Amino acid sequence: MVKKILAKFEVSYLQALDEEGNADQQLMPKLSEKEMLRLYEMMVLVRAFDDKAFSLQRQGRIGTYLQIKGQEAAQVGSAMALKDDDWLFPMYRSAGALIARKHPMHLILAYYGGDERSLKAPEGINNFPICIAVGTQTLHAAGSAIASSLKNEKSVSLVYLGDGATSKEDCMSAMNFAGVFKAPVIFLVENNQYAISVPRKTQTASETIAQKAIAFGFEGIQIDGNDIFGVYGAVKNAVEKARAGKGPTFIECFTYRLGDHSTSDDAARYRLREEVAEWQKKDPLLRLEKFLSNQKLLTIAKKEEILEKAKEKVEEAVEAYEAMEPPAKDDFFKFMFKEMPEQLKEQHDEFMRSHL
DSSP states (O other), rough: OOOOOOOOOOOEEEOOTTTTSBBBTTOOOOOOOHHHHHHHHHHHHHHHHHHHHHHHHHHSOOOOOOOOHHHHHHHHHHHTTOOOEEEEBBBTTOOHHHHTTOHHHHHHHHHTTTTTGGGOOOOOOOOOOBOSTTHHHHHHHHHHEEEEEETTTTOOOOEEGGGGGGGGGHHHHHHHHHHTTTTTTEEEEEEEEEETTHHHHHHHOOOOHHHHGGGGSSSSEETTTOOOHHHHHHHHHHHHHHHHOOOOOEEEOOOOOOSSSTTTTOOOGGGHHHHHHHEEEEEEEHHHHHHHHHTTTOHHHHHHHHHHHHHHHHHHHHHHHTOOOOOOHHHHHHTSSSSSOOHHHHHHHHHHTTOO
């Protein structure tokens, strides 16, 4: 006998703030005017940092850098929906999320300048180090969330990944374990339309990225990733659900990277100018500015003041980064084990003798 099991699966789409800055009040999260301005200020700070970091790379003052421009709403809106004792798992393009999570900007610059010491999170903030290997951070996030459940803690894990990472085996395994154990984890995909230079339509045949969650037994939703209120609200709901023991959520932020994949890439080789121009009209920062102006919360003078303060903070971070003392030569021996085993100690001593 062949038994057919029919079920209807749907992926919802959320947009609270449209491209003209008009808000759907029924979908708006509960935010005070002060909180709305705080989101805007953070987005401006992240944009100012991003512009400066790009400039520093071109001047040879940091190494390869991956721009955030166009994806600020997805990162700031999600990171600011967390508590300090929640866990954040960044990818290589998550500088904006780290800034929103109180990671000092001069240390983020130091990371892109090649200093691994910079990835140590501030005291009391649970930020994991930036992950370069595509998709592997999803396993860390799922594992951390399962551990939190076993320890009866209320912390939630949020992991950032790109649309390309959802085709990796690591991501599939992480989502499977998260679904089975109802782990308090949020998979946040920044679908910026390109997996490096491969367009999303040739990277996966799924109609949406969000629907991939269905196979693993939990909710997947797609949101306008350039709508910071939609992002904040969706992540806030997912966090509350996870904290209540109701399992994981998969959130696809439909967005666009306005810059190249990295400072070693030339996106003009595989993207049309007309496509980029269309997405520039959907700039998440401009959208929020329109809303705040319509609400009489942002004047031209206030906008200029916020931008100037952001630039000052970024310049202070640059000075602090370039004033950092270089790391000790033998640092890479010290942090592999809690107590250095004898074999490693021998290598350490030999290294120090030859590098005096």
